[in-house]
Amino acid sequence: MPKPSARISGIVPSGKDGWEVHFAAMTRKQAGEDIIMLSVGDHDFDTPSETVEACVDAVRAGYHHYTQLPGLPRLRAAMARISTRCSGVDTALSEIIATPGGQAALYAAVQATHDPGDHAVVVAPYYATYPGTFRAAGAGYTVVEAHASDGFQPRAQEIETALKPNTRSILINTPNNPTGAVYSRKCLEDIAELCIRRDLWLLSDEVYWTLGGGEHVSPRALPGMAERTLIINSMSKSHGMTGWRIGWLTAPADLVSLVINLNLVTTYGLTDFVSRAAIEALENDFGVEWIATTYAGRRSLFVDQMRGLNNVTVRGSEGGMYVMLDVSAIEPDCEKFAWDLLEAEKVAVMPGKSFGDAAAGHIRISLCQPDDVLREAAGRLRRFANSYE
Numbered sequence: 044m045p046k047p048s049a050r051i052s053g054i055v056p057s058g059k060d061g062w063e064v065h066f067a068a069m070t071r072k073q074a075g076e077d078i079i080m081l082s083v084g085d086h087d088f089d090t091p092s093e094t095v096e097a098c099v100d101a102v103r104a105g106y107h108h109y110t111q112l113p114g115l116p117r118l119r120a121a122m123a124r125i126s127t128r129c130s131g132v133d134t135a136l137s138e139i140i141a142t143p144g145g146q147a148a149l150y151a152a153v154q155a156t157h158d159p160g161d162h163a164v165v166v167a168p169y170y171a172t173y174p175g176t177f178r179a180a181g182a183g184y185t186v187v188e189a190h191a192s193d194g195f196q197p198r199a200q201e202i203e204t205a206l207k208p209n210t211r212s213i214l215i216n217t218p219n220n221p222t223g224a225v226y227s228r229k230c231l232e233d234i235a236e237l238c239i240r241r242d243l244w245l246l247s248d249e250v251y252w253t254l255g256g257g258e259h260v261s262p263r264a265l266p267g268m269a270e271r272t273l274i275i276n277s278m279s280k281s282h283g284m285t286g287w288r289i290g291w292l293t294a295p296a297d298l299v300s301l302v303i304n305l306n307l308v309t310t311y312g313l314t315d316f317v318s319r320a321a322i323e324a325l326e327n328d329f330g331v332e333w334i335a336t337t338y339a340g341r342r343s344l345f346v347d348q349m350r351g352l353n354n355v356t357v358r359g360s361e362g363g364m365y366v367m368l369d370v371s372a373i374e375p376d377c378e379k380f381a382w383d384l385l386e387a388e389k390v391a392v393m394p395g396k397s398f399g400d401a402a403a404g405h406i407r408i409s410l411c412q413p414d415d416v417l418r419e420a421a422g423r424l425r426r427f428a429n430s431y432e
């Protein structure tokens with residue numbers, strides 16, 4: 044075969060990718076072992092039935108055709124209304140482009156703001172696709188770690204020391220995957236001040252914004268930030284639609300016009316009937332409150348179950364779909380901890396260091412299981428932790 048491009052070959056460098064415990068557990072579960080999977084971030088429940096019905100109606104009604112490149116106007120208008128609600132800043136249809144999921148919005152955001160050879164700062168712990176998304180754009184990046192002792196709130200001064208003359212952006216994610224940290228207003232104000240002073244884009248991944256358990260603060264709402272903030276949004280988590288692949292980017296209108304050209308050469312617009320169902324789901328908030336309440340309930344259930352353990356500490360974990368546990372008092376090597384837990388108690392978790400060094404010594408618990416399963420898993424984890432007392 045002729046030589047593939049170095050850029051595409053380098054998106055996911057070969058070797059370990061951090062998912063080894065998960066895949067081993069999955070194989071054993073499929074072979075019949077009683078393993079509780081707390082390692083993946085996909086809902087255990089189906090998409091709300093109203094959304095499914097809207098999609099079936101759209102398929103039957105003949106919505107089988109190409110749609111406009113930036114998304115159907117009614118879809119963009121519905122997304123703009125949600126962005127206004129999410130960020131607190133009036134958002135126009137021209138500032139929205141629909142994408143097949145939040146990941147595609149992130150890809151578009153990075154492509155739109157970086158040339159090959161440019162540099163970015165990525166705050167860790169981070170979602171696993173971030174490095175590859177910069178590599179796909181031919182851009183370099185420096186990882187700046189938020190500290191467990193700060194509840195995983197990043198420090199703007201530390202971000203500043205990582206800036207280079209060719210740095211174009213900072214990428215943050217709140218509520219955060221994997222830590223569940225919800226960045227404070229002060230933390231976002233400090234990062235915003237830095238972006239303005241150093242003339243940087245801020246890429247703000249807010250796909251968990253409905254799962255923050257309180258007021259959502261978006262950096263787009265801070266003074267001077269609307270013109271330099273790109274928000275990555277998605278219906279995967281908020282509306283229970285992971286497999287539908289629908290999300291959007293909120294960005295300055297001039298940048299959106301350029302991203303439309305990217306859609307021309309990549310997606311060529313979204314799926315017609317999925318777009319129609321998404322309009323109904325967005326206009327009627329199908330599932331949003333129930334999903335947010337469900338995860339809030341699961342989070343407090345799990346965190347409560349961890350109380351009283353001397354060698355396990357909850358960090359971050361204010362929002363999103365995850366709880367982060369510091370297990371370094373039991374085993375500093377979190378990957379070994381995850382393997383030992385799987386062996387001893389048949390619970391699969393993600394080692395924190397799969398998400399960057401900042402989360403070493405931790406494990407990430409996914410809350411994508413019903414209450415009774417989470418209670419059983421927490422019981423197994425307690426027994427495992429107590430065996431080290």
Ligand code: PLP
Nearest residue numbers: 144145146170220250277279290
């Ligand atoms: N950003 C974060 C932080 C995520 O956790 C995920 C998915 O888990 C995504 C983006 C991508 O979401 P989507 O399913 O909308 O592509």
